[in-house]
Amino acid sequence: MPLLRKISPERLRGAVALAGGALVLAWVPGFAHAKTRGGERFDMAAEPAPVPTACPAGVGEGTTCLSGQDSAGAFYLIAMPKAWHGDLVVHAHGGPFLGAPTAKRVAEDLTRWSIMPRLGYAWAASSYRQGGVAVTAAAEDTERLRRLFIAKVAKPRHVYLHGQSWGASVAAKGAELFADAKPYDGVLLTSGVLGGGTRSYDFRLDLRVVYQSLCHNHPLASEPQYPLNIGLPADSTLKQHELARRVDECLGLDKPAAERTPAQAAKVKTIVDVIHIPERSIQSHLNWATWHFQDIVTQRTGGASPFGNAGAVYAGSDDDAALNAGVARYRADPKAVAMLSADADLSGRILVPVLTVHAIHDPTAMVELQERFGRTMAAAGRGDALVQTYTGDKDHSYLSDPTYAALMEGLSAWVTQGKRPTPASIAAGCEKARATLGSTCRFEPDYQPKALETRVPERDRP
Incomplete structure (x- = not known):
């Protein structure tokens, strides 16, 4: 040419x-x-x-x-x-x-x-x-x-x-x-x-539930609780910088690895080993699993979530049995799945x-x-x-x-x-x-x- x-x-x-x-x-x-x-x-x-x-x-x-x-x-x-x-x-x-x-x-x-x-x-x-x-x-x-x-x-x-x-x-x-x-x-x-x-974003729900089981701050215990597979409630006012602050408090992503506490280092390792994403992309994927999921659920699929993790078995942590027993579980809504599939499946x-x-x-x-x-x-x-x-x-x-x-x-x-x-x-x-x-x-x-x-x-x- x-x-x-x-x-x-x-x-x-x-x-x-x-x-x-x-x-x-x-x-x-x-x-x-x-x-x-x-x-x-x-x-x-x-x-x-x-x-x-x-x-x-x-x-x-x-x-x-x-x-x-x-x-x-x-x-x-x-x-x-x-x-x-x-x-x-x-x-x-x-x-x-x-x-x-x-x-x-x-x-x-x-x-x-x-x-x-x-x-x-x-x-x-x-x-x-x-x-x-x-x-x-x-x-x-x-x-x-x-x-x-x-x-x-x-x-x-x-x-x-x-x-x-x-x-x-x-x-x-x-x-x-x-x-x-x-x-x-x-x-x-x-x-x-x-x-x-309907398949490309499964791991982002996995990230949400594993992160929450480790950090308990998205949402905070003092905030209204909601199913994590919706991303955020439609009326949420949470901003990205606020989520980043929570993530830094739990994981220490704003610090060099050597300056993290042992607890922070262990949590980062669990996420990397279980979700199979690099440390440098944890924050961005959490953002997408929050606001993009909110967009899909509130704007595209009629308020129901097309994402689920029922039956998923997570592996790679220090205690997989405890992890699988502790994470939140959700079933995808069939109508929401059909709507997302019609728009975005190939x-x-x-x-x-x-x-x-x-x-x-x-x-x-x-x-x-x-x-x-x-x-x-x-x-x-x-x-x-x-x-x-x-x-x-x-x-x-x-x-x-x-x-x-x-x-x-x-x-x-x-x-x-x-x-x-x-x-x-x-x-x-x-x-x-x-x-x-x-x-x-x-x-x-x-x-x-x-x-x-x-x-x-x-x-x-x-």
Whole structure:
């Protein structure tokens, strides 16, 4: 895949033209009044055209940016590199973030993923119309932006859908929802939360119940008691800094390990050994098991919780029998499970090539989620459409420029030439890209993750 080849005017219907520093937008008809399988309508005639805006720093010399707010309320940002080779990357961001959408969110994403326009790809990302754990709506917002780009900006040769972290589940859901129309030529899923909404978060409930059995302060004994599987009551006023203070009092996470009391050190060790997450991510996962669970229960599943730990057997503590006898137990509500499943579980019916990368030591999205996604794709008869790669990194949000350059080159060759990549060929591509992009390549072509159940105990399910 030549990274900086120019596209001819004949192949660029409705392209962005730069003349005298002014941005001229040409219109491309099509995709008007289309309706998704989920009921969402896309009326491109009703969408305002994007307007020129300043690009964030570091996106590449000569890159021009466009921004806007779509008809559903989502903010979006588009980056057009000066030497556009004609391909578009539509980006689905991670999180999810709670609260109202902001334009700042997509600007931060472009800064992080500036490698895409620097490689010559047009890039477009939506803030989504709402905050919170709403996968299908976010997938629809992402698809609306793809159609808006074509209608208002340019007709790309190929469109690649990129999902990062929770956004990988958004991208996978979108690729399934719109599979029959094949709006995307290929899908890249990085550091993905791909176990499905009804399984990916089981360990966070496990963290809540084990933490509470050790610390007894979330909630405090003096506070109203509530089932931990709802995250927080709808009317709770607890703030993140207040929870962090409680966690520090119990676990001493704000101190170097050598300065913790023996009791604090023992509790941290129990959580790390039983929940199988690194110490550095305990606080963030507790936050998500608090406010994200609250969002799911209060905003998505009608007040009932889709999370349960009945039947789960915890192991790794100094006294597993006492631990299992002492933790709170909950059964997931069947209707809530069905609602979350409809929104956030995956079918694996993706009809275009899918390439993934995941850090083996990812502290946020455990690598075993990839094993579950592989099973999902295979069960849908789409196993041959999936290539999964792994790196020895310990990060989640971003690995390295040559890592993503190699993945995009491999995915492009698969789409345009039918050359299915292998983990070894992607690793070799990374080393090639590193010669010009610098940074690191840590692919481990022979790595295979274990089953998700080896890290997160199975439980009774409705």
